[in-house]
Amino acid sequence: MRTPAPSGAAAAEAAAAASVEAYPRIVATLIRVTGDWALAEDCAQESLTVALERWPTDGVPANPGGWLMTVARNRAIDVLRRATVERRKLHDLALLTPDEAQPEPEVGQDVVDDRLRLIFTCCHPALAIEARVALTLRTVCGVPTADIARLLLVSESTMTRRLTRARTRIAQAGIPYRVPSGPALTERLPGVLAVLYLLFTRGYVADGEPAFADEAVRLARLLDRLMPDQSEVAALLALCLFQHSRRDARRDAAGNLLTLERQDRDRWDRAAIAEGLVAIDRVRHDGPYAWQARIAACHATAASADETDWPTIARAYDALADLRPSPVIALNRAVAHGYAYGPAAGLVLLDAARAGGGLDGYPLAVAVQADLVARQGDRPRAAGLFREAAAAVGSTAERRALLDRADELAR
Incomplete structure (x- = not known):
């Protein structure tokens, strides 16, 4: 059974939707059977091309993924037959033919x-x-x-x-x-x-x-x-979802980058946050992504910047620094302690993080120092540090944000 023939745009949309699940499945299966990566990718891609040609006229099949697999498999058989490849591969490919009239198979x-x-x-x-x-x-x-x-x-x-x-x-x-x-x-x-x-x-x-x-x-x-039983996989998914939930709120109407505390939290993607919370609830081990996901969850669930649970974030960074020490984690730990226990505490940890030389030439370390100094009340010095960081940073958006912060402090 097929749906009525869609327009070209609708057929393209249907093919794109089907390919999200079907493409990696087709490629993975054909690689296993043929051992030929290029052939598998070419045949999978060609099946999408054929769908765009036929579906506007013939309609979208009841099982789009199965239809795509059939076309890709037939193309692979044609190529292998012309290349006179051994019969075993042709036999295995012949067994891959799904009936497009049947429901999509369960992921076995x-x-x-x-x-x-x-x-x-x-x-x-x-x-x-x-x-x-x-x-x-x-x-x-x-x-x-x-x-x-x-x-x-x-x-x-x-x-x-x-x-x-x-x-x-x-x-x-x-x-x-x-x-x-x-x-x-x-x-x-x-x-x-x-x-x-x-x-x-x-x-x-x-x-x-x-x-x-x-x-x-x-x-x-x-x-x-x-x-589903790998805790760090669930943690990585949660971490990405929490961070990705802010994608639409990270810039103002003029395109300027906004720091976390200045973002409009009503623009955060609540569905992504909810999905992240479900994922993090399945985390049972304290791996590096688990700690990072818990930190991101504190930010994602805070009703406002002032209500952020910084002591919990600071403790998570303590654990993360013990588990996987690095200059960047040490820098973020200094930020967390600065917000949890005051800027002086953050500056002490920042000095310790810099002592090993791993943050030399890293402009964001200067920006962190500038923020902590500003919160101590030394606005002129902080403005100078923000300008120093802006001069060294590579990102245009970050440079503009740092200079804006310097200008605010200099007023």
Whole structure:
């Protein structure tokens, strides 16, 4: 059964909606069966192209995902037959034909394994981090190569070569197409989560590309659905949702960046916050993403900036600093203690964080000092520090925000 033939725009919308779930499933399954990454991606993409051609005339099938899988599978069979590939692969592909008249199948273990294999292979530590990001966007998310090139500020030909090298590296290094188990899963999962969080932060930073953050949230939801018993996966999803909930409130009408305390909290995405709270409620272990998610939850649930539970945030940063010490965590810990226990306490921790040299040349450390000094009442010195930070920061939006703060203090 099909719906009536939609318009071209409606068909494109239906194909896009179906591809969100179908594309990674098709690619993952075809890679498992054929072992050919490029073939799997090309056939999955071609199935979407065919949908855009046929659905405006024929209507949207009852099972769009199954229809796309059938088209991709048939295309793969044609390619392999022309290449006279062994009969076993053709036989396995023939078994993949779903009946588009039947309901969409439940996500069974085979489908789960295929999609997890794809994610873990794309995020394998043998690949450079940029390759992991690009391969995840292309293969798991189905983002076109041209769009990935634009997001990563390189030419399409350069990105094509990077993706080709990444796939070649997987083949030559014998990277297994599987989900690790036992201790190996514990060792590999943080690397997968790091790729997802890197994607998110690239979209969330002041001058970032929002598409990165959107894809990271979608991937975090997928990974959480496929690995519901992994506490840190749920924590990462919660962390991304809490931060992403503020995306529409981070700038004023003129496009200027707003700090957290100046944002209109009525513009925060309450559905995302609620989803994050459900996710964080399933967190049972105190990993690094769990602590960061709890910190983000304190901000997301505070009715106003003045009602933020800074003592709880400070204690969470204490735990996070013990678990995963770094200069940036030490800097954020100084901020939290400055708000929880007064600016003098924050400046003491800031001096300690700077002592190791890890924050040398980091403009946000100067901005934190400026904020703490301003709260102590030394407005002229704070204004100078904000200008110093603005001169060193790379982001145009952040520079403008820091200079605005300096101007306010100088009045």
